Amino acid sequence: MAHEKTTLEMLYNLLLDEIDAGVHAIDSSGKTFIYNQKMADIESMDRQDVLNKNLLEVFQFSEDEDSTLVCALRNGLESRNMKQSYFNNKGNEITTINNTFPLKHNGEILGAVEIAKDVTKIERLIRDNMEKKENTKYTFDHIIGQSIEMKEVIEHAKRSTRTTSSVLIIGETGTGKEIFAQSIHNGSIRSSKPFISQNCAALPDNLIESLLFGTKKGAFTGALERPGLFEQAEGGTLLLDEINSLSPNLQAKLLRAIQEKSIRRIGGTKDIATDVRIIATINEDPIDAIKNNKLRKDLYYRLSVVSLFISPLRERKEDIPLLVQHFITKYNTLFQMNVQSLSEEVYQLFTQYNWPGNVRELEHIVEGAMNFITHEQTIDDSHLPLHFRKRTQFMEDTSQPINKEKINIPPVDKHLPLKQYLANIEKAYIEKVLAKHQNNISHTATELGLSRQSLQYHLKKHSIRRSI
Numbered sequence: 001m002a003h004e005k006t007t008l009e010m011l012y013n014l015l016l017d018e019i020d021a022g023v024h025a026i027d028s029s030g031k032t033f034i035y036n037q038k039m040a041d042i043e044s045m046d047r048q049d050v051l052n053k054n055l056l057e058v059f060q061f062s063e064d065e066d067s068t069l070v071c072a073l074r075n076g077l078e079s080r081n082m083k084q085s086y087f088n089n090k091g092n093e094i095t096t097i098n099n100t101f102p103l104k105h106n107g108e109i110l111g112a113v114e115i116a117k118d119v120t121k122i123e124r125l126i127r128d129n130m131e132k133k134e135n136t137k138y139t140f141d142h143i144i145g146q147s148i149e150m151k152e153v154i155e156h157a158k159r160s161t162r163t164t165s166s167v168l169i170i171g172e173t174g175t176g177k178e179i180f181a182q183s184i185h186n187g188s189i190r191s192s193k194p195f196i197s198q199n200c201a202a203l204p205d206n207l208i209e210s211l212l213f214g215t216k217k218g219a220f221t222g223a224l225e226r227p228g229l230f231e232q233a234e235g236g237t238l239l240l241d242e243i244n245s246l247s248p249n250l251q252a253k254l255l256r257a258i259q260e261k262s263i264r265r266i267g268g269t270k271d272i273a274t275d276v277r278i279i280a281t282i283n284e285d286p287i288d289a290i291k292n293n294k295l296r297k298d299l300y301y302r303l304s305v306v307s308l309f310i311s312p313l314r315e316r317k318e319d320i321p322l323l324v325q326h327f328i329t330k331y332n333t334l335f336q337m338n339v340q341s342l343s344e345e346v347y348q349l350f351t352q353y354n355w356p357g358n359v360r361e362l363e364h365i366v367e368g369a370m371n372f373i374t375h376e377q378t379i380d381d382s383h384l385p386l387h388f389r390k391r392t393q394f395m396e397d398t399s400q401p402i403n404k405e406k407i408n409i410p411p412v413d414k415h416l417p418l419k420q421y422l423a424n425i426e427k428a429y430i431e432k433v434l435a436k437h438q439n440n441i442s443h444t445a446t447e448l449g450l451s452r453q454s455l456q457y458h459l460k461k462h463s464i465r466r467s468i
Contacts, residue, residue, distance in 0.1 A: 016034070016036040016037075017036050017037040017038070019036065019038060020038065021038060021115050021116060021117055022036065022038045022039030022041075022042045022043075022096070022114075022115065022116035022117070022118070023035075023036040023038070023039055023113065023114070023115055023116075024036075024039050024069065024113070024114045024116065025103070025111060025112065025113040025114070026055050026069055026070075026073065026111050026112055026113075027110065027111040028073070028109065028110055028111055029054070030054045030055050030056060030070065030073065031052055031053060031054055031055070032050050032051050032052065032053060032055060032058075033051070033052070033111070034113065035047055035050045035051050039116060041118075042094065042096065042116060042118040043059075043088050043094050044088055044090065044092055044094075045058075045088055045089070049089065055067060055069060055070065056070065058088075058089055059086050059087065059088060059089070060086060060087040060091075061086045061087075062085075062086070067084075067086070068082055068084055068098045068100040068114060069100055069112045069113075069114050070112075071100070072100045072101060072102045072112035072114075073102065073109060073111065073112040075102075076102045076104070076109050077102070078099075078100060078101045078102065079098070079099070079100050080099050081097055081098075081099065081162075081163065081164075082097070082098050082099075082100065082162050082163075083095065083096075083097055083098075083161065083162040083188070083189060084096055084097075084098055084162070094118075095118075096116040096117060096118055097116065097117045097189065098114050098115070098116045098117075099114070099115045099116075100112060100113070100114045100115075101113055101114075137182070138178075138179045138182040138183055138186070139182075139183050139186045139187065140154060140157070140158060140183045140187060142179060142183070143176065143179060143180070143183060144319065144322050144323055144326050145316065145319040145322065145323075146318065146319060146322060147311075147316035147318050147319050148442065149311040149315065149316045149442065150311070150316055150319060153180075153308050153309065153310055153311075156306070156308055157180050157183060157184055157308055158187065160184055160306045160308075161184055161187035161188040162188075163306075164188075164190070164277050165277075165305040165306050166258065166277070166278045166279070166280070166302060166303045166304075166305045166306070167181075167184060167277075167278075167279045167280070167303075167305070167306045167307075167308065168243075168279075168280050168281075168282065168286070168300070168303040168304040168305075168306070168307050168308070169181060169279065169280070169281045169282075169308045169310065170281075170282055170285070170286060170307065170308065170309045170310070171281070171283065171309065171310030171311075171312070172283055172310075172312050172358055173283050173357070173358065173360070174313075174357045174358035174359055174360030174361055175310040175311070175312060175313070175358045175359060176310060176358075176359055177241070177281040177283075177310060178197065178239065178241065178281070180308060180310065181197070181237075181239045181279045181281065182195060182239075184237075184279060185236070185237040185239075185277075185279070188237075188277070190235065190236050190237055190277060193233075193234070193235035193236030193237075194232060194233050194234070194235070194236035194237075195233070195236055195237050195239070196229050196232055196233040196236070196237070196238050196239065197239040197241065198211065198212070198229055198238070198239070198240060198241065199241040199242060200240055200241060200242050200243055200245045200246050201241075201242040201245035205246070205247045205249075205250050208246065208250065209250055209253065209266065210226075210228070210266050211228060211229060212228050212229050212230060212254070212257075212263075213228040213230060213253075213257070213263045213264065213265055213266060214226055214227045214228030214230075214231055214263070214265040214266070214268075215228075215265055215266045215267060216265045216266065216267035216268040217267075227265075228263065228265065230257060230263045230272075230274045230276055231263070231272065231274065233276045234274060234275060234276065235275055235276075236276065236277070237276070237277045237278075237279055238276050238277070238278055238279070239279045239280075239281070240254075240278065240279070240280045240281070241280075241281045242281060242282065242283060243280040243281065243282055243295070243299075243303070244282050244283075244284065244286075244289045244294045244295045245294075248293070248296055251295070251296045251299045252296065252299075254299065255296065255298055255299045255302055257274070258278055258302055258303075259302065261273060261274055261275070262274055278303065280303045282295070286300050286304070311441075312355070312358055313355040313358045313359055313361075313362065314354045314355050314438055314439050314440060315439070315440045315441050315442060316440075316442075317351050317438070317440065320350055320351060320362070321347075323359060323362055323363075324342060324350070324362070324366060325341075327362070327363050327366040327367065328340070328341070328366060328370070328379075331366065331367055331370045332370075335370060335371075337370060337373065338377055339370055339373060339376070339377055339378070339379060340377045340378065341377070341378055341379070342378065342379050343378050343379065343380040343381070345380065345381050346379055346380060346381055346384065349381070349384075349392055350362075352392075352438065353392055354438055354439065365384065365385060365388055366379070368384070368385040368388070369383040369384050369385065370383075423462070426458070426462070427462040427464065430444075430448065430455075430458055430459070430462065430464060431464055433447050433448055434464070441455060441456070
């Protein structure tokens, strides 16, 4: 019997070492009890340095991402095709794609096991060649912002790089939606494959359809045998900018292509299988777009598996100094100048202005101002473009605390129910606080003692539209 057990153990260990995937298992205390040779090769480790050791004492993980093994052990949830980067005991970075499962018996979690594929070399190759790529130059390192809103959306975007799910990026014009799209692509395992971007508002529907799906020769007069963007982006990412500008009919065809993972060229008779990750952007609230029949509800649900909302610049003005310094540095290099900063007056103006064009408008103003500088090192109001100075000339100084005496209290109307009268007062007060904070939702919510979600509810309840 003992001999039979020894033989089975030998076969078991032999099979584990012959599998072309790393296998790593930990017990309920986090100690490793299975660690095959392939996993040791992937992580450049000696097996004796890992076996019977606590996982978190051997490997180092970032603060933002726990070990997938530890997550399975703590939460009892399995994960598939999850990308993970971490460091071995020599400080070398390892990147793997993992399938991780909790080990359960009678409902009790006894440990967790992970099957890993090595993509470390691919990741290094991608990183080394990143600067050579012309159509996808942006990574997360290019996204500038220290506000809570920006840090949150960056973190969510980074997490989305681990999967192939569709992403919907919501944000006003000029907030940097394409930078996020490129960063997600470049941070994913698809980064060595094509990144194709198409503005859906740039062309009429008939041209967009042939551009997306391709054409068969002779499908119509002058039609050539031409692959569409889905085929060109094979294995990579297709960015569809301003998805709400497509007609409902074309949105339905797009939905089918995404769901079926196949397309048919115009005039063709055969379906062509595709492997493409879809990232879409929209410059308005998708709920409003659905209500106004500009976005199909079923397409929205398909695209918004991951939803990222990029706050407008007026709601994260604490990011303005960093952005300004970045743009000054950029145009110093381009223009061979030595500008150092903004004057105090210009800084105050920038923080009071609502920036309807968002970050793009801020960059254009800085670039325009530097065109008027000769030898100065500080941008003052005389350097600002004329149209911007005119636009801000009569702007109210909203930096002073609210004088609650000046809130326009609605007059008492004996025919008005008390509930409606109180609602009118509430609306007037919210409008006043909102104006004080230049429509910044976070700051307004803080002063009112509300959460952002609760404030958004009150804005809709009273039909308060934030001015731009």
